[in-house]
Amino acid sequence: MREILGRRRRLRLRRKEGTARLDAALTCATVWQWPVLPGVGTAQAGPRGESGGPGCACPEPDCAVPGAHPFDPGLLAATTDERMVRWWWTHRPTAPVMLATGGRAPCAVSLPAVAGARALSALDVLGMRLGPVVATPTRWSLLVAPYTLERLGELLYAKDWVPSSLRFHGEGGYLVLPPSRTGAGQVRWERPPARLGASGAAPVSHRRAKGGAAPAVAAPWLPDVEAVLDALVEASTGAPGGGSRLSH
Numbered sequence: 513m514r515e516i517l518g519r520r521r522r523l524r525l526r527r528k529e530g531t532a533r534l535d536a537a538l539t540c541a542t543v544w545q546w547p548v549l550p551g552v553g554t555a556q557a558g559p560r561g562e563s564g565g566p567g568c569a570c571p572e573p574d575c576a577v578p579g580a581h582p583f584d585p586g587l588l589a590a591t592t593d594e595r596m597v598r599w600w601w602t603h604r605p606t607a608p609v610m611l612a613t614g615g616r617a618p619c620a621v622s623l624p625a626v627a628g629a630r631a632l633s634a635l636d637v638l639g640m641r642l643g644p645v646v647a648t649p650t651r652w653s654l655l656v657a658p659y660t661l662e663r664l665g666e667l668l669y670a671k672d673w674v675p676s677s678l679r680f681h682g683e684g685g686y687l688v689l690p691p692s693r694t695g696a697g698q699v700r701w702e703r704p705p706a707r708l709g710a711s712g713a714a715p716v717s718h719r720r721a722k723g724g725a726a727p728a729v730a731a732p733w734l735p736d737v738e739a740v741l742d743a744l745v746e747a748s749t750g751a752p753g754g755g756s757r758l759s760h
Contacts, residue, residue, distance in 0.1 A: 580696065
């Protein structure tokens with residue numbers, strides 16, 4: 513009896529998580545017009561896994577970001593089409609939600625979790641308005657307005673040194689979004705998205721307007737990368753590594 517009840521609880525939890533990820537993917541794609549696609553997800557680690565925790569479902573045995581990258585479909589499949597998003601997460605309800613960064617979609621700068629907490633504290637002291645911040649157990653990512661590689665190169669060239677622990681997710685990159693779960697653990701909002709011109713969190717709604725029109729776009733506000741880069745470089749200086757890294 514206990515085994516049956518345990519299976520039922522796990523099934524209810526999986527259904528709840530699947531619904532939450534579908535809702536999140538639909539919000540990104542249809543409300544905010546951010547292109548998304550399902551991530552590869554996790555699989556139980558094989559006999560060589562030391563921790564016995566979840567590994568990556570991709571064929572790479574030593575995947576550096578288990579579960580937290582596109583695989584099938586590939587990154588170019590990212591879309592804002594509601595029907596495609598519904599089809600993906602109906603067939604793969606536990607798949608991570610992946611944002612294709614750059615273009616008209618947000619870019620991001622990520623750094624180790626401890627450095628990320630330091631950076632947010634420093635920016636708060638300065639009174640800096642921040643956009644959404646994604647947190648995993650190992651890394652925090654600050655979403656910023658879209659930038660070009662050329663512009664990013666100019667900004668980094670002006671720095672004496674850029675820690676290699678900083679990662680820049682621009683055109684052709686990707687970022688895993690809440691409420692996904694990857695090999696590193698649960699993905700959550702450290703700072704939830706806020707509407708343009710508003711300080712509160714953006715409402716989630718997938719209802720269509722009368723006549724079948726798509727819902728009005730209310731994308732979260734995003735800071736320019738210039739506004740946060742100095743604090744992120746400063747906070748990451750104590751992280752392992754040196755040099756620079758321009759893409760995920």
